[in-house]
Amino acid sequence: MEAFTSLAGGLAVAIQPANLLFALIGVLLGTAVGVLPGIGPALTVALLLPITFKLDPAGSIIMFAGIYYGGMYGGSTTAILINTPGESASMATALEGNLMAKAGRGGPALATAAIGSFVAGTIATLGLTLLAPYLVDIAVSFGPEDYFALMVVAFVTVSATFGDSPVRGLTSLFIGLMLGLVGIDLLSGQSRLSFGVPELYDNIEVTTLAVGLFAVGEALYVASRRHVHEEKLEAVRGSLWMTKEDWKRSWKPWLRGTAFGFPIGALPAGGAEIPTFLSYATERRLTKYPEDFGKGAIEGVAGPEAANNASAAGTLVPLLTLGLPTSATAAMMLAGFQQYNINPGPLLFAQNPDLVWGLIASLFIANVMLLVLNLPLVGLWVRLLTIPQPWLYAGILVFATMGTIAANPSPVELMMLTVFGVLGFLMRRFDFPIAPVIVGMILGPLAESQLRRALSISLGDPMTLLQSPISATLLTIALIALVLPFFLKGLGRFKAVED
Amino acid sequence: MATSPQRRIDVAGLVIAIVLLVLAGVVWWDMSKLQILSPYDLGPKVMPIIVSGGLTLLAIGNGISAFRGDLPVRDSLDWKPIILILGALACLIALIRFGGGFMIGTALLFAATSTAFGRRAFVTDFIIGAVIALIVYVLFAKLLTLSLPAGPLERLF
Numbered sequence: 321m322e323a324f325t326s327l328a329g330g331l332a333v334a335i336q337p338a339n340l341l342f343a344l345i346g347v348l349l350g351t352a353v354g355v356l357p358g359i360g361p362a363l364t365v366a367l368l369l370p371i372t373f374k375l376d377p378a379g380s381i382i383m384f385a386g387i388y389y390g391g392m393y394g395g396s397t398t399a400i401l402i403n404t405p406g407e408s409a410s411m412a413t414a415l416e417g418n419l420m421a422k423a424g425r426g427g428p429a430l431a432t433a434a435i436g437s438f439v440a441g442t443i444a445t446l447g448l449t450l451l452a453p454y455l456v457d458i459a460v461s462f463g464p465e466d467y468f469a470l471m472v473v474a475f476v477t478v479s480a481t482f483g484d485s486p487v488r489g490l491t492s493l494f495i496g497l498m499l500g501l502v503g504i505d506l507l508s509g510q511s512r513l514s515f516g517v518p519e520l521y522d523n524i525e526v527t528t529l530a531v532g533l534f535a536v537g538e539a540l541y542v543a544s545r546r547h548v549h550e551e552k553l554e555a556v557r558g559s560l561w562m563t564k565e566d567w568k569r570s571w572k573p574w575l576r577g578t579a580f581g582f583p584i585g586a587l588p589a590g591g592a593e594i595p596t597f598l599s600y601a602t603e604r605r606l607t608k609y610p611e612d613f614g615k616g617a618i619e620g621v622a623g624p625e626a627a628n629n630a631s632a633a634g635t636l637v638p639l640l641t642l643g644l645p646t647s648a649t650a651a652m653m654l655a656g657f658q659q660y661n662i663n664p665g666p667l668l669f670a671q672n673p674d675l676v677w678g679l680i681a682s683l684f685i686a687n688v689m690l691l692v693l694n695l696p697l698v699g700l701w702v703r704l705l706t707i708p709q710p711w712l713y714a715g716i717l718v719f720a721t722m723g724t725i726a727a728n729p730s731p732v733e734l735m736m737l738t739v740f741g742v743l744g745f746l747m748r749r750f751d752f753p754i755a756p757v758i759v760g761m762i763l764g765p766l767a768e769s770q771l772r773r774a775l776s777i778s779l780g781d782p783m784t785l786l787q788s789p790i791s792a793t794l795l796t797i798a799l800i801a802l803v804l805p806f807f808l809k810g811l812g813r814f815k816a817v818e819d
Numbered sequence: 820m821a822t823s824p825q826r827r828i829d830v831a832g833l834v835i836a837i838v839l840l841v842l843a844g845v846v847w848w849d850m851s852k853l854q855i856l857s858p859y860d861l862g863p864k865v866m867p868i869i870v871s872g873g874l875t876l877l878a879i880g881n882g883i884s885a886f887r888g889d890l891p892v893r894d895s896l897d898w899k900p901i902i903l904i905l906g907a908l909a910c911l912i913a914l915i916r917f918g919g920g921f922m923i924g925t926a927l928l929f930a931a932t933s934t935a936f937g938r939r940a941f942v943t944d945f946i947i948g949a950v951i952a953l954i955v956y957v958l959f960a961k962l963l964t965l966s967l968p969a970g971p972l973e974r975l976f
Contacts, residue, residue: 494874495842501846501870510863512863540905542936709936710944711944714932715929722921750890
């Protein structure tokens, strides 16, 4: 098996002491920020981008991946103990998990989440290892028009198909695409949407955008509605360990959750929300203990958590093989690659196999680290939740502004941060999704360059997009994905039913 | 009775639609100034045309939602903390712009945010913020050799 030879080569890279250390820092940071309400993995990667650009590329990318995996683990702790999931992917976990914590079974809930995440993460990373070489083989034959069509599919599914409102999702996407236009167009040397401001000539920093939307926007939003909404932390009582019964009830949901999570994450559709709710609904239907659902059923934690982690690993498939980010965190990781002039995609596997396979191998290691660290250290992570909220958000804002001025020491950059913060606040208030803005801004310029390449090959004939069978098929899929939610409002609605 | 459906028009939603329409106009206006280098295709104009068109359609879509009153329900809003945080950010920007360095501004931001979240210990928090700023300054400037805007305080180190 070619994949395993490559993986063995990657393992040699991943077990270098420096890279092990980066992986360890990544999973620790990732878990910490995953646990803290108000900061997610996308924001953490954004804050670390300016600090890491002088470090070794392989090391920092391994660290980013560690943060991604760690953030998924940490998010479940918050969901179970406070019932305010930091990210939509942990919403299903919070349903039964918080009930278990209230019933004094917080320990086993955390344990089944951690072990389930490990099982799912490992199987899904194995899936990534096996699938990546095939996708790379297919992707090599893609022309620019096919890539463009693929990106259109990603745009539509990320913004319109799986959200609550296709109009609001697409609005977010187009704001991101518009921000992606700002700056000097490399092909023609002309500046677009810069209005003579020098800071705008070399594009909007994705760090500033992400930090503004996530950190400042979230702080403003939480501060503005503190009087309506209060959080309550459940203490972990009783034994931390799972009983034999718990194991028996957990292992099938883990595997089923993985089976939902990985394929849906690996499609250029992204989004961990759908597989977690599918898994929740399935476990609820299949359980032998239907009376436990609504009182804290362990299956309802095991399945969605596995689905959540499997889909996180699945998201790396399009990111690494096609250069296609399908979540905010994946988009930030793409920005991380870009700051070293590394472009994920089929060529990366040929040109820089050590980096790609080193990264994939380190994902296995990160998973083991997370399992080993998380179960014994859960008490420590829980203590993070007791940081007073005023200090937590004050600290987040201080690091947000410092990260921004460290990347670009100019008052204009801070003004942009503030403007994006207000934008993030308004988007939260009016329920516009944030991720499509980030994906749109990062993927927009890439889509534009593929489109222009395709158009210049065809001498400006847009029909070239429909003449390639691959591109025509993909555009048809995009059209269906765009139109479908207007007819079937059910996709978004089944969440409301499960609540 | 005739006025009741009109009352459900969401003013904020209408403002969003108008803002999107203005943005579409700005993108179009900016695009119209670009030069095309190749006679065969639209080059740098392609993407702005798509974005401007998309924003126009979405302005219409958002406008329709506003007229239908489809927007999600919103909680009541407390403006004071927002003004406090944005004010502190404005002070930080001004301090950096006029050479005051970032440390005082950062300490102020920390204390103001903490007040916005309901703490009543401005002086203590200001000192905590200053200590964090100092640690980060030393870490960034000395260990990672990143440059942060310096003022009179920073030059002491």
